[in-house]
Amino acid sequence: MKVLLVDDNRLMLEGLQNLLEAHRIEVVGVAFNGLKSIEMARELRPDVILMDIRMPRCDGLTATRLIKAQMPEVKIIILTTSTDDDDLFEAIKSGAYGYLLKSIDTDELVASLNQVWQGMPPFSPGLAAKLLEEFARANTPKVPIPSKKSEENGETTSGGVLTARQIEVLRLVAGGLSYKEVGARLFLSERTIKYHMAEIMNRLHLENRAQVLAFAGRMGLTAYSPNK
16 A cells, blocks of 8 residues: 655654554555645656645645545545534545544544555544535435345335345444454455445445445435344
């Protein structure tokens, strides 16, 4: 994993670079403002960018939009002190893959980067739930899903979009389980769960896991409890 760090606090950048390199994560460069991050992203082609929001010359959200427009494959994770809901929502709309607070500890940060490598957007505790609530309030058309009866039969309703198995996978993922945990619960491999998630995104015309979770919130599929 090649990581680009973007923050106007040079002391913060130095500490973060040392921390990541101590965990064998390659830091390919550091940028002190949004404009420089765009230039370095073009030059270095990192896998992941850890991006602050409040920066001079070009803020992190604007930089995120510009980088994603040119390099959609780059995963940008916002790393900020801002707990403002508007910043969170705007970051995701701008193309950010995840949103972490700087209060995160070392182990959580490294684990979050490993999640990115495994295709799972990282969010600090409580932020994913905020996203779901926000998207659930959005005025968007609902997509048909199987009825309870058809789920039990393992079939879709006429005109249904998702299969019963896909609904089951979606409900567990929306409940906060990792792909590995979902696989263990359903007696399927992690690879199979990833395949189902890819199929869900394809059928619902969604682009990433964050949008899948938003859809699950709209459809009321987030009420999973591990005790059930």
